[in-house]
Amino acid sequence: MPxxxxxxxxxxFMDExxxxxxxxxxxFASRYRVNWINPGWVDALVKAGRRVVAFDNRGHGDSDKPHDVGAYRLGAMAEDARNLLDHLGILRADVxxxxxxxxxxxxxALAHPERIKALIFGGLGYGIVTGVGDWGPVVAALEAEDASTVTDPIGLMFRKFxxxxxxxxxxxxxxMKATRQPISxxxxxxxxxxxxxxxxxxxxLAGSPQALAEIIPGAEVLEIPKRDHMLAVGDKAYKAGALDFLKRKGLG
Structure with a gap:
């Protein structure tokens, strides 16, 4: 693995x-294989004629895993993404x-808008602004020595994952302690x-997709039928809608 x-x-990272x-x-708590390869995203995008680049965020998968909260500032994690584009010589991409x-x-997108042609926010609506919910129980669940002592349902979901x-x-x-910061x-x-x-x-968990779209000029909404936060990521309606959007708006 490169x-x-x-x-x-x-x-x-992967480049295919x-x-x-x-x-x-x-x-969060995933890796590129779990989010993008296993649910068929990479195959679908490659078949659609795309070059697919994905990476394990710091703290995840096969990337380095610092234990310092300060290492996970969202700005620093976004720079990992930009640095990967630089490493591969990609000037502009859909994201x-x-x-x-x-x-x-x-x-x-806010720091380097010139690097992005089209942008898809999956699994996150107006919660990007409000921060959505108390994530303390998730942190507690992750830090618990024994998973059987975790009673909070959201915390238990992430602990099991x-x-x-x-x-x-x-x-x-x-x-988790560092990345819940809202964006205005x-x-x-x-x-x-x-x-x-x-x-x-x-x-x-995501917050209203319509409310988020309303504050971004020209943004579109794709509601993925009958799916929750965990199951939506691999849904065929999500893939179809995203591929259509990228074909109309992105580099394809």
């Missing part, structure tokens, strides 16, 4: 296919992030690239 050095951290590039940024990955994509993916729970807890509506309103907000109909 990797590169981004500001002192080794970041694992030929054509206009699309950069994929996975969600899709899911959940935490959508937050990272937003920071990338972290255990299933063999994650470094200390690194994930540090990441005023900042998001300055985005000029085409934006799609794709959220599951039953997603209780």
């Amino acid at each position: 990797s590169f050095n981004s500001n002192g951290y080794e970041i694992a 296919g030929e054509g206009p590039p699309v950069l994929l940024i996975h969600g 899709m992030g899911y959940s935490m990955g959508a937050r990272i994509a937003a920071f990338l 972290a255990d299933q993916t063999g994650s470094d729970r200390v690194a994930l807890a540090a990441c 509506a005023d900042d998001l309103s300055t985005l000029k690239m085409p934006v799609l907000v794709a959220v599951g109909e039953k997603d209780e």
Whole structure:
């Protein structure tokens, strides 16, 4: 598995296919294989004639996993994404992030708008502005010695997911403490690239996709039928809607 050095951290990545590039940024406690390869995203995009680039965020997968909360500032994680584009010689790409990955994509778009042709926020609506909910129980669940002592349902969901993916729970807890920071509506309103907000109909974590789209000029909404936060990412309606959007608005 290839990797590169981004500001002192080794970041694992993949680069597959030929054509206009699309950069994929996975969600919290996941990795690019879980978010993008296993659900069929990479195959679908490559078959659509795209070059697909994805990476394991710091603290995740096969990338370095610092335990320092300060290492997980969203701006720093967004720079990992930009540095990967630089490493591969990609001047401009379409970008899709899911959940935490959508937050990272937003920071990338605000800091380096010239690098993004079209942008997809997956699994995150107006919660990008409000921060949505108390994530303390998730941190507590990740730091618990015994998973059987976790009673909070959201915390337990993320703890089980972290255990299933063999994650470094200390690194994930540090990441969660740093990455829940909201992004102002005023900042998001300055985005000029085409934006799609794709959220599951039953997603209780994301916040309203319509409310987010209303503050971003020209943004579109894709509601993924009958799916919650965890199941929406691999849904065929999400893939179809995203591919259509990228064909109309992106580099394809």
